[in-house]
Amino acid sequence: MKTAADLQFGERVTINSIDGSHPSSRRILEVGFTPGQEIELINISTFNDPMAFSVRGTIIAIRKQEASCIKVI
Amino acid sequence: MSTNTIGTLPLVILVGPPNSGKTTLFNFLSGKNYKTVNYPGATVEYSISRLQKKFNLKANILDSPGIVSLYPNSPDEKVSIEALYSHPSFGIPDLVLVTADASQLSRHLLLVKQLIEAKFNVIVVLTMSDILYKKGYDISIAKLSKELSCKVVKVDGRNGNGTDELIKEVREELKNIENGIKQKPVRLDNSVSFDKLIKDYRLIEEIEQRVIFENNGKTFPDIKNANQQLAELSNYLKSSPKNKIDQTTLKIDKLLLHKVWGLVFFLLIMAVTFTSIFWLAQPLMELVDSAFGYLSTEAVQILGNNWLSNFIANGVITGTGAVLVFVPQIMILFLILGFLEDTGYLARGAMLIDKPLSKIGLNGRSFVPMLSGFACAIPAIMATRTIPNKRERFLTIFIIPLLSCSARLPVYALLLAFLFPENKSWIAGLVLASIYIFSIIASTVTAGIINKFSSKIIKEEDNSSFILELPTYKIPKLKVILNNTYHSSMAYVKKAGTIILFLSIIIWFLTYFPDSNPKINANNLTQEQIEQLTSAERISNSYASDLGKFIQPIMKPLGLDWRVGVSLIPTFAAREVFVSSLALIFKVTGDKGALQSSILKEMRRATISDTGKKLFTTSTIVGLIIYFIFALQCISTMAIARKETGSWRIPIVQLILFTLMGYIFALLAVNSLKLFGVG
Numbered sequence: 001m002k003t004a005a006d007l008q009f010g011e012r013v014t015i016n017s018i019d020g021s022h023p024s025s026r027r028i029l030e031v032g033f034t035p036g037q038e039i040e041l042i043n044i045s046t047f048n049d050p051m052a053f054s055v056r057g058t059i060i061a062i063r064k065q066e067a068s069c070i071k072v073i
Numbered sequence: 074m075s076t077n078t079i080g081t082l083p084l085v086i087l088v089g090p091p092n093s094g095k096t097t098l099f100n101f102l103s104g105k106n107y108k109t110v111n112y113p114g115a116t117v118e119y120s121i122s123r124l125q126k127k128f129n130l131k132a133n134i135l136d137s138p139g140i141v142s143l144y145p146n147s148p149d150e151k152v153s154i155e156a157l158y159s160h161p162s163f164g165i166p167d168l169v170l171v172t173a174d175a176s177q178l179s180r181h182l183l184l185v186k187q188l189i190e191a192k193f194n195v196i197v198v199l200t201m202s203d204i205l206y207k208k209g210y211d212i213s214i215a216k217l218s219k220e221l222s223c224k225v226v227k228v229d230g231r232n233g234n235g236t237d238e239l240i241k242e243v244r245e246e247l248k249n250i251e252n253g254i255k256q257k258p259v260r261l262d263n264s265v266s267f268d269k270l271i272k273d274y275r276l277i278e279e280i281e282q283r284v285i286f287e288n289n290g291k292t293f294p295d296i297k298n299a300n301q302q303l304a305e306l307s308n309y310l311k312s313s314p315k316n317k318i319d320q321t322t323l324k325i326d327k328l329l330l331h332k333v334w335g336l337v338f339f340l341l342i343m344a345v346t347f348t349s350i351f352w353l354a355q356p357l358m359e360l361v362d363s364a365f366g367y368l369s370t371e372a373v374q375i376l377g378n379n380w381l382s383n384f385i386a387n388g389v390i391t392g393t394g395a396v397l398v399f400v401p402q403i404m405i406l407f408l409i410l411g412f413l414e415d416t417g418y419l420a421r422g423a424m425l426i427d428k429p430l431s432k433i434g435l436n437g438r439s440f441v442p443m444l445s446g447f448a449c450a451i452p453a454i455m456a457t458r459t460i461p462n463k464r465e466r467f468l469t470i471f472i473i474p475l476l477s478c479s480a481r482l483p484v485y486a487l488l489l490a491f492l493f494p495e496n497k498s499w500i501a502g503l504v505l506a507s508i509y510i511f512s513i514i515a516s517t518v519t520a521g522i523i524n525k526f527s528s529k530i531i532k533e534e535d536n537s538s539f540i541l542e543l544p545t546y547k548i549p550k551l552k553v554i555l556n557n558t559y560h561s562s563m564a565y566v567k568k569a570g571t572i573i574l575f576l577s578i579i580i581w582f583l584t585y586f587p588d589s590n591p592k593i594n595a596n597n598l599t600q601e602q603i604e605q606l607t608s609a610e611r612i613s614n615s616y617a618s619d620l621g622k623f624i625q626p627i628m629k630p631l632g633l634d635w636r637v638g639v640s641l642i643p644t645f646a647a648r649e650v651f652v653s654s655l656a657l658i659f660k661v662t663g664d665k666g667a668l669q670s671s672i673l674k675e676m677r678r679a680t681i682s683d684t685g686k687k688l689f690t691t692s693t694i695v696g697l698i699i700y701f702i703f704a705l706q707c708i709s710t711m712a713i714a715r716k717e718t719g720s721w722r723i724p725i726v727q728l729i730l731f732t733l734m735g736y737i738f739a740l741l742a743v744n745s746l747k748l749f750g751v752g
Contacts, residue, residue, distance in 0.1 A: 027538065061540070
């Protein structure tokens with residue numbers, strides 16, 4: 001399944017689920033990445049990692065490897 | 074503030090997610106008179122204050138570091154959450170004020186909900202409703218209060234409107250608590266399930282739907298049974314413009330987080346930061362310096378030439394001057410850090426540099442502590458608590474002492490002034506900038522090497538993570554920044570000041586006693602020459618000289634003698650003492666003019682007694698600078714590293730490794746310079 005790490009710049013998608021086996025998954029949930037939320041990739045750092053997503057009206061930067069636990073539709 | 078007043082007054086604790094306007098609220102409630110151990114970049118310690126007098130309510134208010142939820146993810150969060158239940162020095166809070174950004178309600182209510190679930194006495198303080206309003210929405214306080222079954226107050230962070238109402242509610246709530254039922258908070262189950270979090274968020278989304286309405290009076294459709302209509306709700310949320318990101322922030326980020334220009338701006342901002350520390354502070358430092366030089370001269374003139382005047386002029390005044398001379402630099406660094414943090418740039422900097430830092434075993438979150446390390450290693454090491462991964466955190470702590478802290482500045486300033494005459498001070502500025510760059514390179518290379526080869530020094534292994542909110546860009550509040558800068562600088566002066574003054578007095582004692590009165594053959598000598606000879610004789614008969622002869626063998630390969638050695642011994646407690654020690658050992662008492670120029674004059678004159686060669690030459694000065702770049706000379710840093718890592722292993726390895734590195738590199742530099750004919 002496609003994950004947030006695969007998004008193109010400016011791509012807007014809805015979260016399907018969060019992979020609970022990822023060690024960062026709980027914090028990712030806590031900062032607002034929950035199923036049903038719409039996210040958009042709005043910035044990528046110079047070194048291609050971390051990536052910044054808009055979620056629930058704010059911007060959250062997470063590493064690419066962490067974004068891969070966010071499954072999107 | 075004494076601890077017993079804390080014990081008897083009600084304790085109100087302020088909690089909230091990062092960027093929820095918590096510190097602004099604290100400033101409204103406490104006014105100016107708070108006691109703080111806060112440093113820009115990370116609220117890792119607590120600020121405590123009485124409520125402002127004008128509120129006419131006697132209570133202590135405690136500011137705590139930002140937390141996202143009651144389940145900790147990093148050491149600082151763990152500390153904050155533990156302190157919520159029972160603060161080690163202030164006890165169990167009577168009342169919890171939790172801040173929530175009204176325009177971020179669906180995220181910030183998570184913590185509110187958890188606090189209520191844990192049975193804390195909670196008042197919710199809604200901030201930034203002006204931003205919500207600008208987006209075209211408003212919020213019903215009464216409805217939210219009913220939904221959460223706790224009190225809710227709106228406070229405007231721009232002008233403090235609503236603070237009086239908040240105080241009214243606090244007063245009432247404290248009275249209720251006093252009169253009987255005081256709930257005891259319960260610990261939440263740490264193994265809370267994934268589904269519970271998702272469920273909590275759904276409930277919060279439903280609450281948000283019911284309390285937020287459009288400006289023109291239209292309400293959202295009231296979805297009672299949202300579980301069944303989740304899809305519909307989510308669709309509604311998706312298109313909801315209240316979740317729209319601030320457009321100005323997006324525009325600025327297009328530039329500051331641009332793939333190429335982002336890095337250019339980052340380097341530019343860092344460069345401006347460091348150069349302005351030097352250029353802006355220079356005139357202020359000179360002012361402080363000449364003021365103390367003047368005071369010291371005056372003291373001798375008023376009190377006459379005896380041991381008391383010598384003690385006051387050289388022990389006390391010079392010692393204090395050595396501390397105060399670099400306060401301008403610390404203040405400017407804190408000011409810039411506070412400014413960068415308040416605008417919202419620091420988080421972007423952390424994001425930009427996360428990847429390169431992770432390559433050498435650090436984390437994007439190491440960025441702010443490392444930046445603070447240029448002011449002082451102590452707050453910097455405390456700020457590492459925001460790094461969740463233990464290994465990355467310990468490695469950050471390990472390399473922080475290599476970053477050029479402000480205590481080294483007076484030393485560099487003196488040594489560079491020796492190398493470059495006054496009319497070429499711009500070269501000194503450039504060299505200082507390169508010392509900074511060099512210290513960054515040295516620390517990152519060290520981190521890389523240790524990360525690669527050593528699992529002995531830093532053993533911990535954990536999940537490496539970087540999750541950071543990039544806050545909306547804001548115009549910084551000058552008043553708040555100035556206030557924080559003042560408090561941080563004062564805390565620093567008090568801490569460093571006492572140690573340095575104490576050491577200066579000891580060195581004075583060692584250099585002054587035994588109070589010998591050497592006989593000088595005064596034939597054909599001017600009065601000035603006689604004074605110089607007398608003081609040189611006195612020093613070589615002093616206790617300091619006995620001590621110095623011990624380290625003579627270590628100093629000799631560096632082309633230095635026991636006098637520099639004696640000046641270096643107390644630097645292990647605090648490196649900036651080097652300047653005042655040199656002043657005591659080389660300065661002629663009662664010399665007119667600024668401290669620095671008078672020390673420089675004597676340094677230029679000093680010779681090594683058995684060879685008659687100049688003691689301070691280009692090569693020996695370069696050697697000293699290199700030694701100071703590496704050597705760990707700060708008792709407080711070691712103490713805080715011990716406290717934060719939980720053992721002496723890291724501080725002791727730091728002390729031995731860095732000091733050895735300093736010595737060896739200095740040795741190499743001095744001797745290769747000599748090889749190439751540089752004196």
